[in-house]
Amino acid sequence: MEKRIRVKAPASVSNLNCGFDVMGLALEEPYDIIELEITSTGVIEIEDIRGCDDLSRDPARNVVGAVLNAVSLETEGNPGFRVILEKGIRPGSGIGSSAASSAAAAYAADVLLGGRFSKTQMVRFAMEGERLASGSAHADNVAPALFGGITLVRSYDPLDIVELNVPGELFCVVVHPEVEVKTSVARGLLDREVPLATAVRQWGNLGGLVAGLYREDYDLIGRSLEDYIVEPKRSGLIPSFSEIKKSAMAGGALGAGISGSGPSVFALCRGEETAVRIRENMSRVMLSTAIEFDAYLSPVSKAGAQLCQ
Amino acid sequence: MEKRIRVKAPASVSNLNCGFDVMGLALEEPYDIIELEITSTGVIEIEDIRGCDDLSRDPARNVVGAVLNAVSLETEGNPGFRVILEKGIRPGSGIGSSAASSAAAAYAADVLLGGRFSKTQMVRFAMEGERLASGSAHADNVAPALFGGITLVRSYDPLDIVELNVPGELFCVVVHPEVEVKTSVARGLLDREVPLATAVRQWGNLGGLVAGLYREDYDLIGRSLEDYIVEPKRSGLIPSFSEIKKSAMAGGALGAGISGSGPSVFALCRGEETAVRIRENMSRVMLSTAIEFDAYLSPVSKAGAQLCQ
Numbered sequence: 001m002e003k004r005i006r007v008k009a010p011a012s013v014s015n016l017n018c019g020f021d022v023m024g025l026a027l028e029e030p031y032d033i034i035e036l037e038i039t040s041t042g043v044i045e046i047e048d049i050r051g052c053d054d055l056s057r058d059p060a061r062n063v064v065g066a067v068l069n070a071v072s073l074e075t076e077g078n079p080g081f082r083v084i085l086e087k088g089i090r091p092g093s094g095i096g097s098s099a100a101s102s103a104a105a106a107y108a109a110d111v112l113l114g115g116r117f118s119k120t121q122m123v124r125f126a127m128e129g130e131r132l133a134s135g136s137a138h139a140d141n142v143a144p145a146l147f148g149g150i151t152l153v154r155s156y157d158p159l160d161i162v163e164l165n166v167p168g169e170l171f172c173v174v175v176h177p178e179v180e181v182k183t184s185v186a187r188g189l190l191d192r193e194v195p196l197a198t199a200v201r202q203w204g205n206l207g208g209l210v211a212g213l214y215r216e217d218y219d220l221i222g223r224s225l226e227d228y229i230v231e232p233k234r235s236g237l238i239p240s241f242s243e244i245k246k247s248a249m250a251g252g253a254l255g256a257g258i259s260g261s262g263p264s265v266f267a268l269c270r271g272e273e274t275a276v277r278i279r280e281n282m283s284r285v286m287l288s289t290a291i292e293f294d295a296y297l298s299p300v301s302k303a304g305a306q307l308c309q
Numbered sequence: 310m311e312k313r314i315r316v317k318a319p320a321s322v323s324n325l326n327c328g329f330d331v332m333g334l335a336l337e338e339p340y341d342i343i344e345l346e347i348t349s350t351g352v353i354e355i356e357d358i359r360g361c362d363d364l365s366r367d368p369a370r371n372v373v374g375a376v377l378n379a380v381s382l383e384t385e386g387n388p389g390f391r392v393i394l395e396k397g398i399r400p401g402s403g404i405g406s407s408a409a410s411s412a413a414a415a416y417a418a419d420v421l422l423g424g425r426f427s428k429t430q431m432v433r434f435a436m437e438g439e440r441l442a443s444g445s446a447h448a449d450n451v452a453p454a455l456f457g458g459i460t461l462v463r464s465y466d467p468l469d470i471v472e473l474n475v476p477g478e479l480f481c482v483v484v485h486p487e488v489e490v491k492t493s494v495a496r497g498l499l500d501r502e503v504p505l506a507t508a509v510r511q512w513g514n515l516g517g518l519v520a521g522l523y524r525e526d527y528d529l530i531g532r533s534l535e536d537y538i539v540e541p542k543r544s545g546l547i548p549s550f551s552e553i554k555k556s557a558m559a560g561g562a563l564g565a566g567i568s569g570s571g572p573s574v575f576a577l578c579r580g581e582e583t584a585v586r587i588r589e590n591m592s593r594v595m596l597s598t599a600i601e602f603d604a605y606l607s608p609v610s611k612a613g614a615q616l617c618q
Contacts (some may be wrong), residue, residue: 017515019512019514020509020512020514021509021513022509022512024517037394042540054362077378110474152513152516152520153513154513154514154517154518154529154532155510155513155514155517155532160517160532162516162517162520162529164520165523190505191505192504192505192506193502193503193504193505194502194503194505194508195501196499196500196501196502196503197501197503199503199508199511199512199538200329200330200331201464202326202508202512203327203329203331203511203512203515204330204331204463204464204465204507205460205463205464206512206515206516207328207331207461207463207471207515207516207518207519208461208463208464208469208471209516210516210523211461211473211519213470214474214519214520214523214524215523220463220471223463223464223469225461229505229508232412232576274333301424
């Protein structure tokens with residue numbers, strides 16, 4: 001008899017201005033859901049994809065297939081999986097759409113296999129989805145999608161994920177303008193070398209951000225949300241970026257910036273009331289453009305990948 | 310009637326591997342002492358320097374003079390100061406000798422002037438001493454010398470010092486080989502540009518270090534004490550650096566590296582017993598060379614600049 005489980009994993013905002021490639025934060029919503037069962041066929045079958053027409057059901061071309069394949073290869077007997085993917089997060093939005101699917105797949109497989117993998121090992125599996133999606137096995141979205149909260153990828157080799165403290169009143173607002181920003185293009189804009197003096201400013205801010213999270217010092221968090229390396233290069237990819245960011249700051253945001261490699265723009269703030277005002281401000285700027293958009297408002301999720309209730 | 314006070318300020322270890330130019334830690338000893346009084350002459354007079362024959366008593370060529378001059382310029386009536394400097398820290402050692410004198414001078418002047426300056430303003434004054442000593446008004450030693458504990462210079466403009474949590478069992482061992490390393494030469498060895506990928510590793514570690522300090526997670530602190538940017542360039546200036554570092558790690562250090570711009574080598578560890586063993590190990594390596602050295606062992610100082618009891 002086959003057991004079928006449903007697991008969800010949330011969207012996430014990576015980089016957080018000063019933490020390029022290392023910082024990430026989980027939202028409560030939107031999220032993706034994976035329905036998974038183990039099969040005796042030994043193959044991976046994507047039975048259905050709901051909520052999105054653009055993704056391939058070929059397991060070699062879908063991040064979920066890449067993740068489950070990695071799990072199967074490391075599991076005795078190389079089990080097969082049958083999966084239904086329900087996309088709540090739009091691909092290409094820059095809020096960890098592939099990461100959420102990948103994290104949910106890794107977590108669901110672990111549950112069905114009896115909980116044999118550590119979360120860090122699950123991150124490793126989920127990174128195979130990122131490798132397929134973007135050509136780079138980064139962990140700054142899959143880590144928060146799996147662990148929840150705010151995570152730091154201290155090191156990739158060996159993989160070392162640090163779960164940071166989450167101040168209770170921290171809210172996140174995201175607007176997703178419907179323009180395409182390919183991660184590969186966004187990465188290509190970055191210089192391979194950065195001035196040492198600029199790097200020093202960046203890691204001064206990252207230290208300030210981590211300290212601010214532990215001290216629950218919202219002012220310090222805000223002062224630390226600066227980006228001298230990535231935002232100047234990438235912001236041109238996002239129409240009206242500067243106006244969107246300004247509108248968030250005018251609404252009382254602690255900071256704002258590009259979510260991952262964009263095109264989504266995020267703002268962090270203290271308290272839901274401020275978050276509602278910021279969402280209005282950012283949405284107003286978006287409405288003044290001709291660009292379709294989605295807007296999200298969410299506390300930082302304490303839970304990452306989890307069984308659906 | 311003139312009032313004369315005595316203030317001491319401790320040695321400090323800056324950079325801490327991953328935090329070049331932003332991190333610093335205060336030791337309990339060694340320290341410098343300033344004996345200071347305000348005078349009506351309007352000039353700055355260095356009456357005596359004890360414990361060191363190499364420093365100039367010309368206030369234009371001594372860091373204490375530079376600091377007191379900066380204080381005087383920002384104080385109504387431009388008071389004069391008469392000062393005696395007792396050096397407990399050897400100049401050129403790489404453990405913040407000029408910073409300790411500068412911090413003590415700034416703090417003592419503030420006490421005599423009735424406590425009108427914030428600690429951040431005192432750091433600014435003390436940075437004038439660093440500017441004179443090394444040509445660069447850095448704050449990573451004067452901040453811990455003034456505040457005590459472990460500090461982060463989040464930003465230089467505006468100056469923003471963050472006092473980090475200090476785990477109670479953290480000890481520091483320092484050996485100071487008697488070789489000369491000029492800060493200007495040490496800085497000149499650094500590339501003006503660094504690979505982005507290397508900068509990412511460095512700020513991943515800095516985030517890990519700050520998180521480790523707050524979590525009092527000594528293992529995480531240890532894993533984060535890596536330096537991919539500065540140590541590879543500068544370690545050649547310090548004879549037997551690699552052997553000294555290895556001996557510290559063999560003794561149970563969480564991490565070890567170059568203190569400031571050297572030549573001192575520091576190690577961090579958990580608990581005094583381990584610190585004693587590490588000091589023995591590091592001293593044994595130094596004894597095997599023909600180089601004179603000093604060795605220090607100290608908990609992280611909770612207090613920075615303070616009135617002598």
